[in-house]
Amino acid sequence: MRVGVYLGQVRGSSVIDLDAVANYARNLADVELVRVLGLRPKLDPHRIRDEIREARLERLVLAGDSPGYFKPAFTNALAAAHGNPEEVRLASFREHGATDRERLERAKSIVACAVLGVPFPLVAEKEARVVNPATLVIGAGIAGIQTALEIADAGRQVYLVERSPTIGGHMAMFDKTFPTLDCAACILTPKMVAVGDHERIELFTNAEVAEVCGGPGAYTVQIRQRARRVDAEACVSCNVCTDICPISVWSEFDCHLTHRKAIYIPFPQAVPNAYMVDPEACTWVTSGGKKCGACLKKCPKDCIHLEEEDRTVDLDVGSIVLATGYELFDARRVERYGYGRLPNVLTSLEFERMTNASGPTGGRIVLKTKKLDKRSKQEDWVIEPSGPAPQSVAIIHCVGSRDANYNPYCSRVCCMYSLKFAHLVREKLPQAACHEFYIDMRAFGKGYEEFMERIKAEGTRVVRGRTAQVTTENGRMVVKGEDILHDRLVEIPVDMVILAVGVVAASGTQELARQLMVPRDEDGWFSELNYNGDPTLTERGGVYVAGMCQGPKDIPDTVAQASAVAAGVLHGIASGRGSGDLSALSLNEIETRARELRASQLASS
């Protein structure tokens, strides 16, 4: 087959040296023509058609960061030259992990596969190897919990590592799920308890992965277990220590809306259901044991060990599941919305906690009020269950998402949770007006469109148009935007603004990616092996991705992917054929494998 290779870039920031790849491609068998198009070329289908005819090309390979961008011109040209338009192959550097200058070899191998007509991820074929039946799951949100339970229920050992003091992740903070308006805790808590009780799941909370050695099927992982300073087995959660503790700090679980003590439990249903000490806040710890220690004296079970130290644990596992989830985009970065400056501008997660029946206001939607802090003698905006209810609420979509200045991608969950918020506002405060400012309403899932129609029918005013800013006029907030469908500018006075902030990959993903040799895409999410064909595998053998850490997704999709990962892990253990390890293959090996694949394809056809 006579092949022509065209190399072009879409963005000026592209880093792969196209000329080097072009020189490599010239020496490949079958390649008759190589053209470097450069940055965003103006393509003339007639000229390409003439080139195709002249060189009698049968297959065109378009290589670059996003080569699909150029595809239409080439498909047309190939059709015009009476070739098979299906034979325009894409060699996408970005999609297959050739993301920086050092990954030139990877870029070459992507081109080599495309020239042979072999989909790049296929090179990572499953390899016969003994897979250690124990599995490490990193992150214990709903994705990690689901994977751990499925694998453990199948009778295999799971180590579940969680950075925070309790499992449950973000879902434990939610009030309701969309579009069914089910209680999130009612779905999650039984699963959390099952994890806590499972004989085949060993749980490490307050712990992180420190080091990873070994290879596919036989990894050795060192876990850094931070000291809990409370014996989780003996603790009966009687709350005596918390009552006596004199130190108050902002509660992470309640999104800094309320305070917790230095010895605390994040929330009553936490798993493991035991108290812990915040070493940065505890007077005893910070003073080196010289001060305080009140809880020690009061604890009826003698289970507080303030002197406890961090330790490390070594684990041997065959498979590793990444389920590290996400973080919220920092809304402070969009200064014009006033988050952090205007007290009643909340992030979505803060509102989620407020409207949660087990949250700081018992589920009442209230405004922050100014109050004198007795200790610091400073006025502070605080949230109290008895606070005034808002008369008018604005929900602003796409904060930090779909924005070239912040994150270009769609965070995928915000539209729907915003609609859910609108429902909760209208349900709990029927007299309050609720305005949603959106760009496009992305109601993509089962029942979502219907949910949106329902919310609209409930009396929420849905304004198509992004808000430009939140200002204050006479002490009241004013949301300025354009109502595009009605072709007018709007200025709406409101008491509360909820920012539908987007999601970003959790902090520490970069470090994990380095340790595990798993590539990340340009937005920071872990790259799956093949977007369509292998969405749970990574190019590192035996390392899987589940949930948000692979890309924004809602709870149903997360749970589905988590279960799929469990199936993959169990398959590897049971069959003795683990997932292929593309990251370890050299250019030569990839070329050889691609040729073999090509030969077997030809033989079978």
Next chain:
Amino acid sequence: MAVRVNPKLITELAKYGADDVQNCYHCGNCSATCPFSKEPFVIPRRSMRYLQMGLEKSLRGDLEPWLCYYCGECSEQCPRGAEPGETMMSLRRWLTSRYDFTGLAGLFYRSTRAEIAALVLVALLTAAGLLAYGYIWGGGDLSAFDGGEGRRPFLPASAIHVFDWALGLGFLAVLLVNVARMWHFTMRSRRSPRVSAAAYLKHAVLLPVHFFSQKRWAECKETTPWKMHLGLMLGYVTMLVLVMFFLEPLQHGPGIRWEVHAFGYLATAGLLAGTIYALRGRLRKSRSSHRHSHGTDWVFLGLLLAVVATGVVLHLTHRLGYGTAANVTYLVHMMAVVPWLARYPFTKWSHLVYRPLAMYFAALQSEALTSRVRGQEQPAALARAA
């Protein structure tokens, strides 16, 4: 009535500088953030929409691009990098070419090469004309200024006035036709409300107000560009008045006649400061309004700098008594000034007239629309539907 769509409008506009219009996904952030976006003018998203839809006629009758002063807020905040600010700038160029009946404006905007060629041609013609005049009528005497010996200059102010007034009036005529076209496009289109003669008279005062103050620009977040532009523009108008009406005392020398020269110095300071500020900004691309430079922007600034610089050198050599140098500089100065003046109705230059006119027309439309639908619920929606 049928609506004519020009599917190539966006490609056409790319030649005027707007590259990224297709990126726009109509979130409305720009219109909500623009300080001039007030009913019934939704700036700049509506123009972006017209562009994407290829509604050439609607755009032609659009005043909105002239209401934008390119503070750059919209472009900075744009989530799609669609550069609404630069699009408005390009639309102003495009509108200038639409108003211009000769077609020269369009030619110059689409091809900077054509513009430079035209400039060089006019400059050479000017030099040739002056030299010919000097040799044929001046008897080989090319000194522009009298040598202080009571000798008559070969080009007395009166002779120059014949030329500059003729040139000025000729181009004024062209510009007036263009202004009439602008009025026709914007005020007589199907969508624009009918305005009574009384209203035209009532608001006529807005024209000189906006012409001299550009006060709406001061409403932008950052006021430095407005101040620099004001200095440049006032300097420019002062200089124009001096040359057109007070050339004789201005050229008389070598002694300095303060009653005219004081104005000349002030004007030069304003011109120099404004030109250098704009050039520096465009070179450094510091402000978003300076980030994109169309070829004609460079020609405009380069030629302006040439006019001012040669004028300064001319003044210095003349006053210091370097006769020959002054005469040569005079020739060079004229080679810059004549092309500069000749561009008047066809280029950026003409915004001197279009912008205050647009402010005036916008005020008229705004009033007509509000009075027509007063008491009704949705003024804007109705206004657009009308």
